[in-house]
Amino acid sequence: MSNVTLIVGLQWGDEGKGRVSHYVSNDALCIRSTGGNNAGHTVVANGKKFALHLLPSAIIKPNNVCIIAAGVVVDIKVLCEEINTLQKAGVKITPMNLILSPRAQIICPYHIEMDKLQEMRKGDKKVGTTLRGIGPCYAEKANRTNLRIGDLIYKSEYEIKAQLHLIWELNRKTYDFYSDSCFCTPANFIKENFEYLSTYGNALKAFIKDERSVILPALEDDNTNIVVEGAQAFYLDLEQGDYPYVTSSYPSSCGTLAGAGIGPKYVKNNYGVIKAYCSRVGEGPFNTELFDEVGNLIRELGHEYGTTTGRPRRCGWLDLVRLNTAIKINGITALCLNHLDTIGKVGLQVGYINVCIGYQKLPQGRSFVANQEITYVPVDADKYTPVYKTFQDGWDTTGCTSYDQLPANAKEFIEFIEEYTSTPIKFIGIGPDEKDTIIK
Numbered sequence: 001m002s003n004v005t006l007i008v009g010l011q012w013g014d015e016g017k018g019r020v021s022h023y024v025s026n027d028a029l030c031i032r033s034t035g036g037n038n039a040g041h042t043v044v045a046n047g048k049k050f051a052l053h054l055l056p057s058a059i060i061k062p063n064n065v066c067i068i069a070a071g072v073v074v075d076i077k078v079l080c081e082e083i084n085t086l087q088k089a090g091v092k093i094t095p096m097n098l099i100l101s102p103r104a105q106i107i108c109p110y111h112i113e114m115d116k117l118q119e120m121r122k123g124d125k126k127v128g129t130t131l132r133g134i135g136p137c138y139a140e141k142a143n144r145t146n147l148r149i150g151d152l153i154y155k156s157e158y159e160i161k162a163q164l165h166l167i168w169e170l171n172r173k174t175y176d177f178y179s180d181s182c183f184c185t186p187a188n189f190i191k192e193n194f195e196y197l198s199t200y201g202n203a204l205k206a207f208i209k210d211e212r213s214v215i216l217p218a219l220e221d222d223n224t225n226i227v228v229e230g231a232q233a234f235y236l237d238l239e240q241g242d243y244p245y246v247t248s249s250y251p252s253s254c255g256t257l258a259g260a261g262i263g264p265k266y267v268k269n270n271y272g273v274i275k276a277y278c279s280r281v282g283e284g285p286f287n288t289e290l291f292d293e294v295g296n297l298i299r300e301l302g303h304e305y306g307t308t309t310g311r312p313r314r315c316g317w318l319d320l321v322r323l324n325t326a327i328k329i330n331g332i333t334a335l336c337l338n339h340l341d342t343i344g345k346v347g348l349q350v351g352y353i354n355v356c357i358g359y360q361k362l363p364q365g366r367s368f369v370a371n372q373e374i375t376y377v378p379v380d381a382d383k384y385t386p387v388y389k390t391f392q393d394g395w396d397t398t399g400c401t402s403y404d405q406l407p408a409n410a411k412e413f414i415e416f417i418e419e420y421t422s423t424p425i426k427f428i429g430i431g432p433d434e435k436d437t438i439i440k
């Protein structure tokens with residue numbers, strides 16, 4: 001009775017979780033359980049590209065049943081638009097294959113406004129959020145005042161308006177000094193938000209169903225495959241990531257399971273997704289970041305521009321210190337390695353590929369101190385500089401369809417990661433399309 005495959009990112013997001021989740025989901029129950037539309041998950045299937053923000057990537061295949069679970073913060077307008085866009089592209093989405101948890105939280109336009117105002121006030125201390133209202137919505141959830149999806153069907157108009165009034169009361173002191181803030185007058189705040197909730201709530205009502213009625217029986221049925229698709233990534237985790245440069249949810253394996261409402265005993269595969277290099281959007285430490293031409297080359301060859309915001313992603317070498325730390329804390333059983341093609345091309349162009357295998361402290365930013373090398377990510381990670389192992393040259397993966405066909409240099413790179421992390425690499429991406437996948 002362990003039929004759950006968990007898919008989480010082990011870097012700073014955009015590792016290719018969506019494509020892995022889509023690939024492994026066939027006749028499955030597929031669950032998105034953390035984050036919101038700060039996520040952008042790309043799936044390329046049969047040459048057609050899809051960008052998903054709230055729906056599980058497996059929705060693209062007609063035989064999967066998908067759930068947006070309790071841990072998600074749902075921008076109801078964005079969800080309506082995403083459903084419409086995919087339907088127009090020929091994807092079947094009906095209440096038969098999409099369930100929206102009544103426990104999921106609602107992002108309202110005022111959360112987005114709060115996100116923007118908070119980032120502005122933080123100035124050079126800003127997090128670099130996606131400005132999608134994620135942090136303010138989770139904060140209000142923690143404050144136990146936020147509206148949930150179920151409120152759209154279980155609460156009366158009077159009750160929703162009373163709750164909006166309470167939210168206005170609790171927030172106005174912080175926000176009403178902005179002349180154009182929506183918190184300026186309670187009447188407008190309540191009217192506008194009630195109309196918004198009614199419009200998009202009505203469009204989504206048919207999808208709302210208690211997810212426990214589907215998930216709990218599926219957990220006891222060995223014939224059902226359950227795939228939980230993580231969002232964001234381990235180093236953006238509010239608890240274990242690079243606080244304060246993190247998101248406001250728990251993208252770790254444990255947090256992802258909690259958001260889905262599934263206990264650890266049901267997990268068969270706990271897959272950690274990584275790229276063969278690192279990228280990061282937003283602020284925060286990034287020990288192996290490259291500020292030179294090599295960084296630019298990775299960005300261009302890997303098309304490292306955000307799916308959600310279009311921002312250029314910061315790029316750098318693969319960091320095995322971070323990877324090892326993440327593997328242990330998440331209890332990862334196997335790795336999925338994407339962009340093997342991209343790093344191979346980088347190697348061919350610049351003549352080498354670096355991989356970080358240790359951190360060394362640089363006191364007062366001047367000289368190295370011997371014996372200060374550590375192999376886990378310390379709380380003051382930004383004060384450490386990477387120690388690299390260098391692989392010569394690169395490789396070309398064009399036309400490879402099996403592990404055996406990969407160039408020797410690529411296999412050496414893969415096997416070094418497996419040995420260093422004591423973790424098998426099961427899934428290898430050599431291009432964005434689902435057909436560009438090698439199972440080892």
Ligand code: GDP
Nearest residue numbers: 014015016017018041042338339429430431432
């Ligand atoms: P997610 O947020 O973890 O699902 O990842 P994103 O979709 O935001 O970012 C991954 C990007 O890399 C997307 O543009 C994918 O199409 C692309 N991608 C994923 N795997 C590979 C791969 O193995 N090779 C190449 N060249 N592109 C890939």
Ligand code: IMO
Nearest residue numbers: 013014038039040128129130231232247281282
């Ligand atoms: P997927 O699922 C990459 C980053 C933001 C910012 C920080 C906080 O596509 O991998 P937030 O809007 O969540 O308050 O922003 O987290 N971030 C992501 N970076 N991929 C993501 O999702 C991200 N979701 C949030 O850039 O640094």
Ligand code: MG
Nearest residue numbers: 014040041307
């Ligand atoms: Mg992404």
